[in-house]
Amino acid sequence: MPDYTALAQRACAARAAAAACLSRNAGRHGGGVSGGVRASAAVARRRALALLAPLRRRLDAEDERAFGESIDRSLEALLPVLGPAFGLVVVLFGFWDVWIDPVPAGPTLQVRLALVLAGALGYGRFPLGWTVFARCVLVYGTHAGAMVAAAAMLDGGLALALPGIAASMFPLALVEPRPRRCLAAILPPALLLAALAAWTLPPKLVVNSLFLFALALALACAVAQTQGRLRREAFLAQKALLHAWRHDSLSGAMSRSYLTETAMRDLILARRHGRPLAVAMLDIDHFKRVNDCYGHEAGDAAIRVLVATCNAAMRGSDYVGRIGGEEFVCVMPETDAAEALACAERIRALVEAQRLPVAGGTLRFTVSLGVCVLDARxxxxxxxxREADGALYQAKSGGRNRVVLAAPSGPVFPAENS
Ligand SMILES: Nc1nc2c(ncn2[C@@H]2O[C@H](COP(=O)(O)OP(=O)(O)OP(=O)(O)O)[C@@H](O)[C@H]2O)c(=O)[nH]1
Structure with missing residues (x-):
């Protein structure tokens, strides 16, 4: 029977300690009214963040890095196409200059051409060899900068060209959905625009132009943010799909198709470099009996334990896949016959030593393994x-709970208690 009086006393003491701590903190931070204001500001901030949470789709660090790499890859593919297209538009806008004011149209065309040519260095990986983001900043900065500089050379041109300049931010927001990076690319031409507007336009037009530009900039950032959220969701969905295709949902082992794909690549590499590669096919002994005696849940638990045991017994570079109900294949690159047999025996012994608590008792089970090493045959x-399967068949027909090497004179590891 719990001592309720003692419990109540402990609760009162804890409450008093918490109140003392709160008042100490309030004193440290100014206390009184300002402490209260700070607390409500923190609550308001938390609520605002909670409201914005759907927009701020966060990934963990590893996923964020992979997501960033996927964005960089798509930027790398798009830059050689979108960059020259943007450059062409900037140069063709020279006709607009002629229409607005034919006199300075020659010099504006020279400015456009010079800046576009400088930016063209960033279209491809060569000749600069910069990162794709740095090249993106160079291309956008020079091209949008050319539009700003050429418009500023025309009488009132900056105010007239503002919609075109602002519109150029939106394709950028679509291809670079990380708002900070997007802003970093927009900032240099935006500062140029602000400086040239202040220099060439009457004050009212400066305010008007900057206000409209700021509005377009905010919209472009919202587009980048939304685009980023959608692409992060697509990235996570794709990752989950890939994981589901690659892994068996029960045991976490590789799926048959992913195992085959990975093993075929390793097999080609092993043959090319003359390196050894071994496989072990394994099958739980009398698994039907396990299911019949202890139920399917216990059978599932045995499958999971078997895969965990294989992973624990193998090297980090080895892998295991499920190719049938209770049939698995371990692939061991850079492994010769002796090492493969030792590993297979380790798995067999570890499985045999397992005691699995299940409903209705303790489950013990064994596995048979057929090992085969890649050679000219x-x-x-x-x-x-096929040859590993033949060796597995021999292990089964030889009494189970054993390892057989698929070679006429290959060594056999009979189980001690079989
Ligand atoms: N619990 C569970 N059982 C499975 C699963 N996949 C296949 N099985 C069962 O595995 C059993 C395979 O039995 P058999 O192919 O007759 O082989 P066995 O009883 O292991 O006999 P040997 O292989 O000759 O030692 C069947 O009863 C299947 O229902 C699974 O994912 N979970």
């Missing part, structure tokens, strides 16, 4: 697997 992955 195996033209492809299927041939290697």
């Amino acid at each position: 195996h033209p492809d992955w299927d041939a290697l697997l």
Whole structure:
């Protein structure tokens, strides 16, 4: 029976300690009214952040890095197309200069051409070799800068060209959805615009132009933010799909298709470099009995334990995949027959030593393994697997709970208690 009096006394003491701590903090931060104002500001900030949460889709650090790399890859592919298209538009706007004011149209065309040519260095990876983001800043900065500078050379041209200059921010916001980076690219031509507007336009027009530009900038940032959120969601969905395709949902082992794809690549590499590669095909012994005696949940638990055991017994570069109900294949690159047999025996012994608490008792089970090492007799992955399957069949028919090497004179590891 709990001592309720003692519990109540402890609760009162805890409340008093918390109140003392709060009043100490209030004193430290100015206390009184200003402490209260600060607390409500913090609450308001928390509420605002909660409201904005759907817009601020956050990924963990690893996903954010992979997401950034995917954005960089798409930028890398788009820059050689969008960059020259933007450059062409900037140069063709020379006709607009002629229409607005033919006198300075020659010099404005020279400015446009010079800046576009300078920016063209960033269209491809060469000759600068900069990161794609740095090249994006160079291309956008010079091209938008050319529009700003040429418009400023015309009488009242900056105010007239403002919609065109502002519109150029939106394609950027679509291809670079990370708002800070987007802003970093927009900032240099925006500062140029502010400086030249202040210099060439009457004060009212300066205020008007800057206000409209700020409005367009805010909209472009909102586009980048929304685009970023949508693309992050698409990135996560794609990652989940890929994971589901690559892994068995029950055991976490590789799926059959992903295992085959990965193993075929390793097999080609092993053959090319003359390196050894071994596979072990394994199958739980009398698994039907496990299911019948302890139920399917216990059978599922045995499958998960088997995969965890394989992963624990193998090197980090080895991998295991599920190719059937209770049939698995371990692939061991850079592994010769002796090492593969030792690893397979380790798996067999570890599984045999397991005691799995399940409903209705403690489950013990064993596995049989057929090991095969890649050699000239195996033209492809299927041939290697066929031979490992043959060795597994021998292990089963030889009494189960054992390892057999797929070679006529290959060593066999009989189980101690089989
Ligand atoms: N619990 C569970 N059972 C499965 C799963 N996949 C296949 N099985 C069962 O695995 C059993 C396979 O039995 P068999 O192919 O007859 O082989 P076995 O009883 O292991 O006998 P041997 O392989 O000859 O030792 C069947 O009863 C399947 O229902 C699974 O994901 N979970």
